[in-house]
Amino acid sequence: MAVKNSYKRFIIYIVASIVVVTVYFLSNFFKNKNAANEISPPDSLFTEPLMEYGIETDSFAVYKAVVSPNEFLSHILTRYNVPYANIDKLTKTSENVFDVRKIASGKKYTVFCTRDSLQRAICFIYEPNEVDYVVFDMRDSLHVYKNSKPVEKTIKTSYGKITSSLYEALANTPQGNMLAAELANIYAWTIDFYRLQKNDWFKIIFEENTVEGKSVGINKILACEFYHYGKTFYAFNFSFENSNEYYNEKGESLRKAFLKSPLKFSRITSGFSMNRFHPVQKRNKPHLGTDYGAPQGTPILATGDGIVQEAAFKQYNGNYVKIKHNSAYSTQYLHMSKIANGIKQGIAVKQGDVIGFVGSTGLASGPHVCYRFWKNGKQVNHLKEDFPNTKPIPEKYKNAFMLLKDSLMPKLDSIYTDMPI
Structure with a gap:
């Protein structure tokens, strides 16, 4: 009899355990289900619309091309079903913003068109250069405005050794022609670039402008060092008040009473x-x-x-x-x-x-x-002839200049060259 009662208690214990475990899992299941219902949908459902030139691209058919030789605004827009009357109004509207006669062959443009069977242009964007663009907006009312792409500035370094000319020394450097022209302008009073010697060399720290990861030019040269005729010439860019000039390591202006040459390049x-x-x-x-x-x-x-x-x-x-x-x-x-x-x-x-x-x-x-x-x-x-420098940096700005120079000099020194002094 005792054995029989023990067996019953065991069965009851097992059943009770199963019930408890089942209730636990069911409660967690419904709890998680309800929580899942409360979770926001995935971020992918709320992605930002694709934008270009400040316009949502998802709503339009987008076409990109370059201006062909002898092609005008009217030629382009009529291809995209814009009435001549609208083109005429657009041309007049743009007069105080952008002269449409300056649209040049080889320049990029983008057309935003409706997605219907007509595919009529509702926005025309012309890029006169890699940074700026002009928007001809025909969506609600005709209006024209200018804008610019975001420009990022990156500090870069470069160096070169003269074998024949300054341009040749920078020929394989991105924006090399611009760097050469800037160097010639900075040192116009101190170095005659028509008398450069073989094995003269230079180092440059400069700010490069980039748009969408692509180099679009030089913002400015921050510092440079030029070894010429056995002498080293330093130049540091420094601004104060309304002045922005280049100075040597002593804070003396590189400008002098006379240019070294009557020609810029020769x-x-x-x-x-x-x-x-x-x-x-x-x-x-x-x-x-x-x-x-x-x-x-x-x-x-x-x-x-x-x-x-x-x-x-x-x-x-x-x-x-x-x-x-x-x-x-x-x-x-x-x-x-x-x-x-x-x-x-x-x-x-x-x-x-x-x-x-x-x-x-x-x-x-x-x-x-x-x-x-x-x-x-x-x-x-x-x-x-050795002509005196023009006015040096005023005393009240001298410490600021020296701090700037002291921060840039080690960076110049760290630019590797195989050019002995």
Whole structure:
């Protein structure tokens, strides 16, 4: 009897355990089910709409192309079923924003069209460059506006070694031409880039502009070091108040009273010499100037501020301009193809003003400018003159400059080169 009762209790215990476990799992099942019902749908159902030029692309058929030669706005929009009347209104609407006559072949454009059978353009976007774009919006009312893509600035470094020219040294560098032009501008008062020597070298720290991961240009050079003729020339970009200039490591401006050359880009064809063989007269004679060979029509720049003393034609000089800078210095520019408009005796000119154009008038064997330099009434070799720097950084900004320079100098030093000093 006792055994029978024990067996019953065992069966009851087993059944009770099964019931408890079942209730536990069922309660958790319904609890999780209810919780699942309360969970928000996956994020994928709430993704942001795809945007381009500030326009939702999902709603439209999007076409991209480049402007063909001799193609105008009307040609493009009529292909996308825009009525001529609307094109005319759009052209007039854009007059104060963008001149549609400036739409150029090879430039990118995007057309947003309706998704119906007509596929009519409702937005036309033209890109004059890689950063800016013009929107011709025809959705509700016709309006035109300009905008720009987000530009990111990235600090980059570069270096080069001169074998033939500055451009060649940067030929394989992204934005190399722009870097070369910027270097030439920064050092226009301290380095004659037409006399670069083999094995001269340079290091650069610069800000590169990128749009959508693609390089679109140089924002500015932050610092650079140029080794030339056995000397090292530093340049650091520094801004204060309304000034933004380049200074050497001592805080002295790189600007001087005279540019090193009357041309931006060229090559020296004949240097200052007291006994140079004249290519036209076929005899040795003093050549009291420096010849800069350049293509016909290359702009010639005033190397310093001054007053035009002469602007005329003479048999041997050809078209020429002479400028008096102060009581000590004068400069002269010979063999111009023509003198620039407005340049005449008595006119004031500023450093860098275009005063004429390279040619071969007068006694010249080819297109060049003969640049002559007077100091206290005597012709001298301007390349050997050491002109003082212009105003240094004001004392109250000197500490800020030194901190900037001290932060950039190690970065310049860390740029690897195999170029011994």
